[in-house]
Amino acid sequence: MRFKKGLLRGSLIAAGTMLLLTACSPDSSSTNGKASGDKKASGTITYAGGWATNGVTNPFGSNNIIQNDLSYVPLAWYKYTEDFDYWKVLADSWEMSDDGKTFTVKINPKAKWSDGSALTANDVYVTFELQCLTGAAEGWGLSKINVVDDHTVQFQRDPKTLYSKVMFERQILNNVAILPGKIYEKYIPDNLWTLVKDWGGDKESQATKDATAKLTEYAKKAQSVNLNPKDLIFDGPWELVRTSSSQQLYQKNPNYLYADNVNAGKVVAINQTTNDVTWRALKNGELDYAGVGYSKVVYDQVMKVHKNSYIAAPMSQGMALYFNENISPFDNVKVRQALAYAIDRTAAQKIGEPIGALESGKINGLYKTVAEQWLSKDQLDSLEAYDPNPDKVTELLKSAGFNKTDKGWMVPNGKPFKFNVTVPNLSDWVAGIDAITNQLRKQGIQAQTSVVDTTTWTQEVPLGKYSIYANWDGGSDINPSQAFNQLYITDNNYSVTPSGKLKNTATSPDQRQEAIPETINVPSLGKVKPMELTLQLLGDLSQEEKKGLVYKLAKTTNYYMPFIPIWWQAAGRTISTQRWEWPDITNKPELENQYTYHTPFVVFQTLGLMKQK
Template structure:
């Protein structure tokens, strides 16, 4: 189940940037209307192409890299957006077809108009990157120079279709169209076949291989110049910063009061803390920090803390293929051993709250979905070492000389995998390891070199226990898909749900929970199917599935939710004013979006 699409992944990386450590940078002249912040989606990489499809490409979301629209991050209306390159949009009654009208004045930074052909080419490229398939895009029809119609695959009914397509990157056809073969849409049509005709299935596989190969070549494309449809265009960069200047052809240029932007490079929180405490940043993203650092930051003249909702939790997850974690009572016992409040207090004291329940949803959203009757059936898994001991003993575990021995006669040891630079995960891993060791399980945090490597190793079933982000996003589909989607072997191919068990290590199933679970009330459920159904239901129809999924998560504990994140960011009013601090949805976007809507005004120099 491709729940984590490219754009959602970008959101994830932005959230993960809260948990990284330090590096060096550069200083810049802070005078005039140059706005200084940090770019947290990827490092600034001199020599990397100015290409938004390259993992380290020098393309910067909201500044020069543009989307059709920007999410308002609403927990109740997933299709609430702020305009981007799209002036307006609409969908048919069942949400399977969307019509998008491009901003009439939208132009690229060389003066050429942004057209429907640019959108069509961008969507073709999205197929080569594997993102268009994830929201069941089937066809793109140009209606006029500034109007385009996008439809789902016949038979598909993905309820986040509009939500996902509006967040796709748009690139110029005159620059990227030449990278695509003339028959690209015929290839796409062939690749989407999912029927039983063997000849067509073989043709589809061949087309998919061609498209995948094409996607790799597109990521290496290195344009000579940055062609931007955003409020800024890249002027120069070095290892410490990217410098962008105002794009005079931007469709809302008159609203942009900032003359230039300096995006400071960084690899972790320590550097952002230093920037903030010295008053060098005009805005800073969601950033993990201890209380003493926060106190120093807010003491700095001009700094203002801004708090807004976020929809993500940190959890300790299990690969049930590994002994003894396939035993649900073992996982429950561990939940009783871990003191979540103590872990959060050390690991994420400023931007975290202890999770009240392990249910697959952050607490701030759960109240909208889980009624009192359902909640009364759930265990809070509060710290209870006696209960944990009794459960393990009942399962055949024995304690000898203060150490737990598993039923197979081997001592119980545990590596808790975390990612290098993710300081909150590392600190959380240390505290949990200490708690488990004190309980009699020899545990230690084990650090993986990078998040990319971590995800690959998880998918390859290399870790028994490790940190994971769940409850990702306001959508219940994406929230539960973090457990019962791709990580549990479920995927959507050709608009149909498929499942792969853990015997095939190439399909990414590292959770390994049984397909069918029996709830305490006696009902049998398939969490993967229930999650998939959410993407076809309207929001007001989803509650029964959500309640069952929350109960299944609480009763079978595929992971232990440790803390919910709180979105804390900063602005500085010394050089600029008029930040959108009262608009939570807008603040959760990057500063280029604020500026394109008329916010952020330089203070007059004296």
């Protein structure tokens, strides 16, 4: 369960001078777009996939049954590391202009479709036109695409849109798989870019409303069509052969750009309709890879057999306790700090999420590995750890005017310190929150767990219905701008306009989710405006400028305590080494991250890092 952030809109802009960006690439010199033979590709990978039994055969479809990661690849794969590096896939090179307005991509001239036809700039052009139909591309500030020649595409970016260059590049290179233009160009309206421009105008104007309706109409047509499997062509490592409700078969695409590196001649996907299906297959030794959660009992059973092992890959989201500062006494920073000292977060994590989660570490708004990339050791050491400390709880609550009696802690007006912690009915979250409220009651704080259904929770959290509540944190992205954007802007009832202005989205002043003030006095930093700093972080800055902002926001979060992260979620992946040798990911974050953000064996096979035993 994740929050989906709203998209921004852009307008037409011009080109400029180029700044070269670099990336490494797998070796494709021996392929030359021709079949490489199957002498190295006799192996089969079996993994747990997932598709709707009533879906459509349509890689752009909203109910698509094809495992796109197997059959379609992007221009490049992002390593999800601090240096913003990539592995080349279909792209040969790329450049961002000095003024940040034009992003030029050159396609590898050896790239071909599975039928042997050339993969050209038109395929890339149509692929991103499809993204405009759904509104996704406009959200990145994409305002125009130009085909320069058969292997060169220019993407025009609106610099007035608050979407940084590095994030724009990632959307173009990594986040969109390239689809066959000859199949989808019929669904693109002739006046697409006029509609895109109108869609980015005044939301109340009739032109914008008409453009929205027209683009939505075209998007639905393109997404709902059920294509004939025989008409499909593929640019990825494997092509779909047949499908049923329970299993799909893919065979090696001999015209894949890196076919010589691919050692798996076939991939079999089983339909992971329930966890039980996957657990049974793992226990029987039928799977080489699966992304599935476990109970402790099932985990122990699976890991004992067939050389199965578990990888807890880092994710940029977790579960945290959030405070509503519109409700007393949670408007008092000392009370929030006291609760941080009162909670044993590690103990709660071991109860609520013993498998598939990582300890929350120092409270700074960022996932541990992200914080280590953006903050220096001295900066991290300067942050308070908030380890469990009853003496600090007593000191802080007394300094806030609380009094402890034989009945527990009393707030300044003499009433018991009593509150509910609201949590959606997710079993792991409920178990973790129960552990926390039990801890607090033992310390004289009358906390109770209040479980609500997920729909009610989703509707009522933004309305400020809860004083303390469990929620996702981390922004679901390794870029620190996204974590702080969630914490200080979107979850604080604000949004960002395309031009970078803050807009209050609260229905009324007393209906606020967090109610974090615009200005916070932070020891050693003085007055800090976290929303303004986050806005700056969302834009185009140098790496050093970004690191300075990240430190200020991390330091502010550590002091002000708008939330208490309880655990960070891990991308739990199971691999079996009985048939395949998987690459060692020790101290190799670029490889470890593929378990989180991609189907890892697709990347590893392309890079030539997997061998059959």
